[in-house]
Amino acid sequence: MQNDDEHKPAATGESAGDLNDSTSYSPTGNHPTHHWKRAVIGTPGLGDRSTVFFAALQMTRMPMTLTDPNQPDNPIVFANKAFLDLTGYEEHEILGRNCRFLQGVETDRDAVAELRAAIDAKEAIALELINYRRDGSSFWNAVFIAPVLGPDGELLYFFASQLDVTRRRESEQSFRQAQKMEAIGQLTAGLAHDFNNLLQVVSGNIDIVASQVEDDRHQRLLNNAARAADRGSKLTRQLLAFARKTRLEPKTVDMNQLIHDFGDLLDNTVGAQIRLVTTLERRLPAVQIDPTHLEMAILNVLLNARDAMPKGGTVTIATRLWKLNGDAPMHQLPEGEYVVLTVRDEGTGMPDNVRRRAIEPFFTTKGAERGTGLGLAMVHGFVQQSLGRLEIDSTPGEGTEIRMLFPVANAMTGSAPAAPAPKQASGQGATGGSETILLVEDSDDVRALAQEQIAALGYRVVLAASGEEALERLKTETIDLLFTDIVMPGGMSGLELVEQFRKTHPETPVLMTTGYNEDLVADIPRGSNLDVIGKPYRREQLADRIRAALDRRTPGPRRDINPIVPAEG
Secondary structure (H helix, E strand, C coil): CCCHHHHCCCCEEEECCCCCCCCCCCCCCCCCCCCEEEEECCCCCCCCCCCHHHHHHHHCCCCEEEECCCCCCCCEEEECHHHHHHHCCCHHHHCCCCHHHHCCCCCCHHHHHHHHHHHHCCCCEEEEEEEECCCCCEEEEEEEEEEEECCCCCEEEEEEECCECHHHHHHHHHHHHHHHHHHHHHHHHHHHHHHHHHHHHHHHHHHHHHCCCCCHHHHHHHHHHHHHHHHHHHHHHHHHHHCCCCCCCCEEECHHHHHHHCHHHHHHHHCCCEEEEEEECCCCCCEEECHHHHHHHHHHHHHHHHHCCCCCEEEEEEEEEEEECCCCHHHCCCCEEEEEEEEECCCCCCCHHHHCCCCCCCCCCCCCCCCCCCHHHHHHHHHHHCCCEEEEEEECCCEEEEEEEEEECCCCCCCCCCCCCCCCCCCCCCCCCCCEEEEECCCHHHHHHHHHHHHHCCCEEEEECCHHHHHHHHCCCCCCEEEEECCCCCCCCHHHHHHHHHHHCCCCCEEEEECCCCHHHHHCCCCCCEEEEECCCCHHHHHHHHHHHHHCCCCCCCCCCCCCCCCCC
16 A cells, blocks of 8 residues: 555755855754755645654754745744744744744844845845844854745745854854964064063163252153153063963962952052952962962952942952862863952943953053053953963943952962062162173163163173174183073074073073063073073162172072062162
8 A cells, every 4th residue: 555645746956055154054064965955845735744754843953944925924834843942932922923033132134134135035045143032042043044835936935944053153252262362462472572672771771861860850850751661561561461471470379368468458449439348268278379460460350340430339359169060161171179259349340242352452441541451451361371260240230240260279389378578679789799791682772771780880791692692702701690681583592592501601690681571481490590580670670680690609598589570660
């Protein structure tokens, strides 16, 4: 006995091989060559729902609909169960309605226009656009729409399949954002290096002239110029922090204790109109971070919170312990324990388009005189360099919450949190001497300035413009200190020079300088005769560091020197 279906004419179709589908997600993972972009059916109508094919439509996980263009407004006449699962609607809420009810405020009008044009032309189309579920939540919908024709070529239906591709779109967006931030980071780090060399010349010459001028008016002008140079130095440090090129000095830190010790400055930062509340979880594990950079990060976030509440309000600083296990991938962090530092304000908040760009350098919604747009960029760079993560939640009109997640310090890294080291007054112990110093610097201006500063301290200076020239000078000169730039493009770098120098002069101290605190600095083998000072440095700092380096040749206690000292005003 033959099945009745065998007497019905078979449906035919046209291959979708030439369909423009370069941006939309393909469920098969391949370019369409077998599935149809236009179908011709032999038996119109939706009355027979007893076949295995109708059961397959209801069992598939691919959302599907049929619309009837012969009825007013092209309404939905069939939707399978997967479509109901995708959108959250019930069948009676969908049938008889045009598909535009899925659209919302963020739906691309150009994409909608493309859909309408394809429908008017009775052509197939595949694209992606934002749609909305019944509960108001949005999702990226990969839509494929194609006409269904009758035996005589008349248009009967439009078939549509959908697919939620939100996760893929977010992953692609995150990847593009990471690429953009990495490119910006490399650019800004290179600019910071060159800018630091320029600032070194400016601030160094100001120091020299200021020491020779007694007129009050001229001193005032020079002091103004010096403060401007210091602000430029701070700007380059922020750029390097964003680019994750700042040399960190991590210590085992009690987060609660640091915030407690930092309290007076925090109060002064937010001002009298802001109510500052702290909620600190007790018995919080220590973290391994640079306390100075953490303080700078907290201050930057608090300044943003203050500016977001011009009429006052409450800022809450909180700490707590998070244990990330199954939810670790959502935070893009390895599983483990994290100390979370949260700063929440009641300010104006940020829309999503602003929040997504908040960590980009120089992006700011403030006026030109109220910010550089580097605050959160610096915080982001510092947290990432500390193996943590910065998260921002914000709602317009309700405020912003900034979360900094730091991994808990390994028990083997230290037994007790380190107390903050006392800061030494600028120029303390800045004495000269009569030793011979080999100065290696590729920039003519910086080399001339450093020569004048060092010679003014009484030292004998031997000059070299490159690593190769320095090695030639060492054949005929006996020196007491090698003072070299690290980054010298076009030939032997400072690191390569130091490596060769230590083979023949293992006991001679080395002082290096750089305007770009590269990751390479972290790999320098530390010894009792090796040190680094960051550009731009002031005259007193250079004098102090040179003397300290030379004194390391003699036995006896000496004060500890931070490997890289950012210049301070």
